[in-house]
Structures are given as C-alpha cells and as structure tokens.
Amino acid sequence: MNIRIIAIIALLFSSSLLRADEGMWLLGNLNKQTRQAMKELGLQLPVEKLYNPKKPCLADAVVSFGGFCSGVVVSDDGLVFTNHHCGFSSVQQHSSVEHDYLKDGFVARNRNEELPNPELYVRFLLRTENVTKRVLKATKPSMTESERRVAVDSLMLLIGNEVGDRDSTLVGVVDTYYAGNEFWLSVYRDFNDVRLVFAPPSSIGKFGWDTDNWVWPRHTGDFCVFRIYADKNNQPANYSPDNIPYKASYVAPISLDGYKEGSFCMTLGYPGQTERFLSSFGVEERMGGMNQAMIDVRGVKQAIWKREMDRRPDIRIKYASKYDESSNYWKNSIGMNKAIRELSVLEKKRTAEATLRQWIQRTPSEREKLLHLFSSLELNYKDRREVNRAMAYFGESFINGPELIQLALEILNFDFEAESQQVTLRLEKLLDKYANFDLSIDKEVFVALLKEYRSKVDTRYLPPLYQAIDSAYGGNEHAYVDSLYAQTQIATPRGLQRFLERDTTYHLLEDPAIALGIDLIVKYYDMNHATSTASEEIERGERLMSDALRRMKVDYNFYPDANSTLRLSFGTVGGYSPFDGAAYDYYTTVKGIFEKVQEHQGDPDFAIQPELLSLFASGNFGRYADEKGEMNVCFISNNDITGGNSGSAMFNARGELLGLAFDGNWEAMSGDIVFEPDLQRCIGVDVRYMLFIIEKYGKAGELIKELKLNASK
Structure with a gap:
C-alpha cells in the first residue's frame, strides 16, 4: 500500500x-x-x-x-x-x-x-447472544428495503418471544446494530x-x-x-x-x-x-429538522410553563417533571447544533465519505454494488428534506404540544382489549395527566404553538384546523382555542368517565378534540407517506454505507x-x-x-x-x-x-x-x-x-x- x-x-x-x-x-x-x-x-x-x-x-x-x-x-x-x-x-x-x-x-x-x-x-441483563446469522437467513438480496424490514422484524420478534415462552419471568429483546447489519438477543428479568x-x-x-x-x-x-x-x-x-x-x-x-x-x-x-455512523446528509437533516424544531417550539412552550411555575407552587409541582423532560433535550439540541458548527463535524463527515467513495471506486467488487451509493443518499435526503422538516415541527407543535391533543390521542389509542392490569395502569396514567393539567396554561400554549407552526412551515403542511381558524374565526387563534376547550368533554376527567361508562348520549368521535386528533393523525400520515420512498432508500443507503465502512477497515476495532x-x-x-x-x-x-x-x-x-x-x-x-x-x-x-x-x-x-x-x-x-x-x-x-x-x-x-x-x- x-x-x-x-x-x-x-x-x-x-x-x-x-x-x-x-x-x-x-x-x-x-x-x-x-x-x-x-x-x-x-x-x-x-x-x-x-x-x-x-x-x-x-x-x-x-x-x-x-x-x-x-x-x-x-x-x-x-x-x-x-x-x-x-x-x-x-x-x-x-x-x-x-x-x-x-x-x-x-x-x-x-x-x-x-x-x-x-x-x-428495573431491568437486569442476564445474557446476550449474537443471532445475526439466524436473522439474516430470512432476507434475500432481491428484497426491497421494506420487504427486508418486515422479514427482519418478524424474526426478531419471534426470537425474542421464544425467551418468554420458555420462562415467563424473562424478557427477550433482539436489537439491531451497525445500521441493521448485526443482531443481538438480550435476555432480561424485570422487577x-x-x-x-x-x-x-x-x-x-x-x-x-x-x-x-x-x-x-x-x-x-x-x-x-x-x-x-x-x-x-x-x-x-x-x-x-x-x-x-x-x-x-x-x-x-x-x-x-x-x-x-x-x-x-x-x-x-x-x-x-x-x-456515529450517520452520513453527513443525515446529520444536516437532523440539524435543520428535529433539532431546530425542538429549539423553536419547546422554547415557546417552556417559557409559558416556567413563568407560571415561578408564580405558583401548585403549578410548579404539576409541571416540574414535564418541564424537566422537555427542557433537557431542548438545551441538548441547542448545544448539539452549536457544536456541530464550531467543531466542523459536517466537514469531517464529508472528508470521511470522500475517502470511502474513493475506496469503492478503486475496488471492483465494491464498485459494482455501491457505485451510486452516495449520489442516491444525497438525492433522497434532498427529496424528503422539506416535508421531513415540517414533520419535525408538526410533532413538536401538536403531537408533543398541547396536552389536550395528547389526551385526545391517548384516548383514541386506548386498548380496552389488553390485559386488565395494563388497562388499569393506562387508566391511572391518563388520570395522572389530568391531575397535572391546567386548562388556562394549556390554552395559552396551544395558541402560541399554532402561531409558531404556521410561521415555520409552508402552507401545504397546515392541517385542516387552520382553515377553520381562518374562515370561521377570522384568523383569531385565541377564539378558536377558546371555542375548542369550551366544547370538548375531554378537557376534564368527566368526558373520559362518560366514555368509559358507555354513556349513550356522548359520541366520542364527535367530540371536537377527538375529531381534531383524528385530523392531525391523518395529516401526519399523509406527510409521512410522502417521504416513504425516499426514506426506504435512505435506510438502505445508510445500512450499506455502514457495512462498507467496516469492510474497508477490517482490522479496525469498531464499536456499535x-x-x-x-x-x-x-x-x-x-x-x-x-x-x-x-x-x-x-x-x-x-x-x-x-x-x-x-x-x-x-x-x-x-x-x-x-x-x-x-x-x-x-x-x-x-x-x-x-x-x-x-x-x-x-x-x-x-x-x-x-x-x-x-x-x-x-x-x-x-x-x-x-x-x-x-x-x-x-x-x-x-x-x-x-x-x-x-x-x-x-x-x-x-x-x-x-x-x-x-x-x-x-x-x-x-x-x-x-x-x-x-x-x-
């Protein structure tokens, strides 16, 4: 050499x-x-x-x-x-x-x-086992990435379930490593x-x-x-x-x-x-998407929470844990974006990728398989960039935003067919959300996030509620939110109780907060569907790149x-x-x-x-x-x-x-x-x-x- x-x-x-x-x-x-x-x-x-x-x-x-x-x-x-x-x-x-x-x-x-x-x-690890060969037997080179994922996920679940079938006190979990190129079974005991x-x-x-x-x-x-x-x-x-x-x-x-x-x-x-093995395109997407959405949206929400927490001891107790969880990764995102820029992380990644690209071009067996690897990654990240960014803001503004929406989504996803113990625990969790919920604060947060989301995304990514705000409420977010909270039954545990008691006078799907939750789910699904092709190609490209990197440096002591x-x-x-x-x-x-x-x-x-x-x-x-x-x-x-x-x-x-x-x-x-x-x-x-x-x-x-x-x- x-x-x-x-x-x-x-x-x-x-x-x-x-x-x-x-x-x-x-x-x-x-x-x-x-x-x-x-x-x-x-x-x-x-x-x-x-x-x-x-x-x-x-x-x-x-x-x-x-x-x-x-x-x-x-x-x-x-x-x-x-x-x-x-x-x-x-x-x-x-x-x-x-x-x-x-x-x-x-x-x-x-x-x-x-x-x-x-x-x-708490969970104790009892043992681990490399099950890569068994999992990959379910895959074929001719599979699409989605077909491969279904085959792999099914076998991972099967291997994990085998553990519990043999001993009900144990939990088996198969996890992916190196972007889906290796698979290990972990056997746990939970208390x-x-x-x-x-x-x-x-x-x-x-x-x-x-x-x-x-x-x-x-x-x-x-x-x-x-x-x-x-x-x-x-x-x-x-x-x-x-x-x-x-x-x-x-x-x-x-x-x-x-x-x-x-x-x-x-x-x-x-x-x-x-x-650590994510491509430069992926790092760039994270900076402008998930990280920036956390910075912008959580900053707005937390400012309202913190103001009220400092004013009232009861609110401080109710919101302390929520604030702590939210602010931790809000500040993390600020610091991460800052460090990526100041430490030239993108430049380092691009230098590494240029070297890997040269190795692929010099190696006939690799060139045949991976000649278009980086151009494909670049194109597909570009294709989903705008909608992916909008989804990040959507998730922070709505799915992880006003607690009324979180309650609506929780109720919609409630599984009454689960084991009785799980049903009881989930009900207790729901009631705990109500116990730590202040209507006036949540309304103010909702109004602020409606404005923040509109200011950050293209109009085609606005869910239907914005049409109602503009047409029925003259663009007044306050009026829309006041009306929503006044009409919904689930802003208090009473609506939940009517639903659980099968009150025939209460039609859950007609509740305005529940209907809003459904509209938001549909909009998010549509946005996610628009990225499906690009996302599959990105998943495949990141997996192939990680594997190629390890083949290029076979004597390197990689960690997952x-x-x-x-x-x-x-x-x-x-x-x-x-x-x-x-x-x-x-x-x-x-x-x-x-x-x-x-x-x-x-x-x-x-x-x-x-x-x-x-x-x-x-x-x-x-x-x-x-x-x-x-x-x-x-x-x-x-x-x-x-x-x-x-x-x-x-x-x-x-x-x-x-x-x-x-x-x-x-x-x-x-x-x-x-x-x-x-x-x-x-x-x-x-x-x-x-x-x-x-x-x-x-x-x-x-x-x-x-x-x-x-x-x-």
Whole structure:
C-alpha cells in the first residue's frame, strides 16, 4: 500500500480516531484488543468479573431504570442508586403543596414508608447472544428495503418471544446494530415493584437547573435512592405489601478513596441513541429538522410553563417533571447544533465519505454494488428534506404540544382489549395527566404553538384546523382555542368517565378534540407517506454505507452505536481545556455552591436551604472528605456516554463505585454524532457527596449501614 492510500485511510478516521476513552462496548463482545486497552489503562479487576452469564459479576449490579435511565444496586436488600432527574417524575407524583418532596426532599424512615411507583420498573441483563446469522437467513438480496424490514422484524420478534415462552419471568429483546447489519438477543428479568426511599431537595438534586444543565463546572447532587421488591422466592412480582426486598446476586461496593487525575474509570449503563455512523446528509437533516424544531417550539412552550411555575407552587409541582423532560433535550439540541458548527463535524463527515467513495471506486467488487451509493443518499435526503422538516415541527407543535391533543390521542389509542392490569395502569396514567393539567396554561400554549407552526412551515403542511381558524374565526387563534376547550368533554376527567361508562348520549368521535386528533393523525400520515420512498432508500443507503465502512477497515476495532442496551465505556478521570486560556479541573467542591449562590442571588435555580449552607460551612464532612478535607461534589472523566447513561455507575479500577454519571459537557454536545476525545467529558456526582447528604442532611444512617463501603485510609 503506497503512502498516499495510507494517508487517505487515516483521513477517514480523523474525526473518530478510536482511543481508549472512546466507545460504548457490548460486554458480551469484548475482543482481545479492547480488553488489552482496558488493562493498559489501569483496570485491575479481571475482565471475566465484568460480565459472566454463568457467575455473579459487576454487570449484575447494573439496571436499566424505567427504560429511560440507568442505576446500580448497592445493598443486599435491593437499594438502587440512580439520578435525581431519573427519579424526578416519581418524586413529583408523590408531591403536593402540603408534602412538597420536590422542594424539601423525601426520606423513608422505615420500609413501611417507602413509596410505590406503579409505572416504574428495573431491568437486569442476564445474557446476550449474537443471532445475526439466524436473522439474516430470512432476507434475500432481491428484497426491497421494506420487504427486508418486515422479514427482519418478524424474526426478531419471534426470537425474542421464544425467551418468554420458555420462562415467563424473562424478557427477550433482539436489537439491531451497525445500521441493521448485526443482531443481538438480550435476555432480561424485570422487577415492577420499585419504591422511593430517599430524594434530596431539588436545591441539591437540581442545583443550577437549566442554567447549569450540560455545563461544567457542576455542583449538582443528582442522585435518588429506590428499593427493588420481589416475592418471597425473590422473583418479579407486582406491587404488594407482602413483597420483600430483592436479594441481589451482586452488590456494587462503594469506594471512599475517591479518584485522582488520571485514575482509571469505567461506566456501566444503558446509553440511549448515538449516530456515529450517520452520513453527513443525515446529520444536516437532523440539524435543520428535529433539532431546530425542538429549539423553536419547546422554547415557546417552556417559557409559558416556567413563568407560571415561578408564580405558583401548585403549578410548579404539576409541571416540574414535564418541564424537566422537555427542557433537557431542548438545551441538548441547542448545544448539539452549536457544536456541530464550531467543531466542523459536517466537514469531517464529508472528508470521511470522500475517502470511502474513493475506496469503492478503486475496488471492483465494491464498485459494482455501491457505485451510486452516495449520489442516491444525497438525492433522497434532498427529496424528503422539506416535508421531513415540517414533520419535525408538526410533532413538536401538536403531537408533543398541547396536552389536550395528547389526551385526545391517548384516548383514541386506548386498548380496552389488553390485559386488565395494563388497562388499569393506562387508566391511572391518563388520570395522572389530568391531575397535572391546567386548562388556562394549556390554552395559552396551544395558541402560541399554532402561531409558531404556521410561521415555520409552508402552507401545504397546515392541517385542516387552520382553515377553520381562518374562515370561521377570522384568523383569531385565541377564539378558536377558546371555542375548542369550551366544547370538548375531554378537557376534564368527566368526558373520559362518560366514555368509559358507555354513556349513550356522548359520541366520542364527535367530540371536537377527538375529531381534531383524528385530523392531525391523518395529516401526519399523509406527510409521512410522502417521504416513504425516499426514506426506504435512505435506510438502505445508510445500512450499506455502514457495512462498507467496516469492510474497508477490517482490522479496525469498531464499536456499535448506542441503542439502549447495556454498554461499557472506559477512560480516565481528568480535566480539559475548552478554549484558549481556559483550564477546567477534574472535580468541584461545596465551595463552588457558595460561589454560585452568591453570584445568582434572587435566582430560584440557585436557591438553597439555609440549613444546607450551614451544614456545608461547618466543614464536618467526616469520612466522606477527600485527602485535603474538602467535600467533593462532582467529577469528570473522558468516558463515552449519551442520554440513557444518566444514573450509570462510574467504577474505579477495582470495580468499586465512585459516583453516578448524569451529564455531558456543553463544548462537546455533538458527541452523539462524532466523539471529540480532547473535549468530551462525562460529568458524575461523587458518591461520597451522596452519602454525606443521606447521612448528615437526611439523617438516614440506616441506609448507610446497608452499603458495602471500602476505604484504604
């Protein structure tokens, strides 16, 4: 191979050169190269202790928390540590103006006081299995992409169902990897009785709120404590007062020694979604479509919510969880688009694609199959660009917009033929929506989003309701919304009750909100149908490109994109320099809390109870202090994480818990697309700070006694 070709191939990977701190690795597929890299970086625990389907191992202590976060089991009686923002909705559901657990925190003084959460579950991974050959046997080269998808999806479902058929306590899920070129089966066991045990006040768990979200330095005690319950045989069971604490097969020990610059650190959790292999055309579409729609529409909605939350305690409690969930990825989208531009991500992607295109042209077998790969991708992304963008704004403005529409869609999709338990849970979920719903706020949001959507899309993408606004209401959105809310029966639980009781005087499909929901579904379907041909070709092109990339570099240590399955990332604790003249340290202390309180006087996002400030000022940190006697709050490593990793265990070289991952950093928000080794950081809350708050502020010493604390000092 001549020097020019070597240089070209090197360019391909210049945007994602795999270093020891990059990659979200499948524990069941750790190759020799990855294992060696971990050992060289400092891992002391035998690799077999990380994941072993036949023996207790570290992975057995890690859970998927609710399907949207991660957590770690830390006691023989099923205590689970996760993030405060992961448990936020549970804390909110149990809160009221009289018992404001969001503001004041929550402590169960005994196990009878631990609070059940019917919609919450935790999931343990038991084993994984590569089923690629079996799945791909169902495909043929002559298939269209839609035919291939149907065949693949059917077999994936069949393989997954086989697990539950053999053992009803297990769940089998087959997931796709490398854009649909590989398939792995994961076998899980779910536990549905998960109870709230401890939550710090939001002044700790959400300190800094939106201002500090996705930002370092950080001083947020982002943690919550739950407990898993099981039946008397330690098997999954629905909530019952007779259930007992779950006996874990492996409990994560906790280190009180902390970390230093360069300390080995690994993260185990369930990262949600990355798109490291996405084409430049796909990245460009995401920026102008989904990301920009979130930025524009959620910004409008959240401003209304936040204004009312700051005015009224009852609204703050009702809307806290919704606001938290919405604002998280609103700010993420802002940061991602900014980082993509500033870090020249599109240019890096295009350089890589140019190199791959040259390799295809030089390789006869590849040229025959893939000569038009990139021109096809470019053409099809262009063909669906405008309607795809409109669909993104449509989804944010309507499907994920006014809560009245969400209620209408939920009622339309209600499955009364499901198992009675599922019907009951869904009804409870619906009633919970009503309990956290304010008509006047929702009407204002509806009016604002109607205006926002009209201003952002072409008139051909306006649903029929705009014709009614213009013709029957003289273009007055306020009048239309007032009339809609006055006429619909489902704005209150009374309409739902009439429907459920089969009231013959109430015709559901004639209800104006339900009729609007149907019109919106039809419009969205029409828009989606208009992109179907282009979308199929894009799906095929992205799959072929990902596969070609791996064929071109057969000796490269590829890792698959995150897809909500259990992953390991590893690296070291360390600071970084985000820009010239700035150097960020690798940890923060309670001193920074005082500084931020002073800097942001009058800002409720940085308000903190006087008793907490007094506790910090006392300096009485005991065994939880670092070697300097300081109370560390947060720390950073270069572990590779993304959404879903929230609550992931951060372990040291011996497999001892150092803290919980809860955020990424603003300068590398493009990390879901391209890993930036010099900038990208994982922000974690120090476990010693968590224990300090539990013991000294919460006075919950009994919880500390359950833990396995290790200290060399």
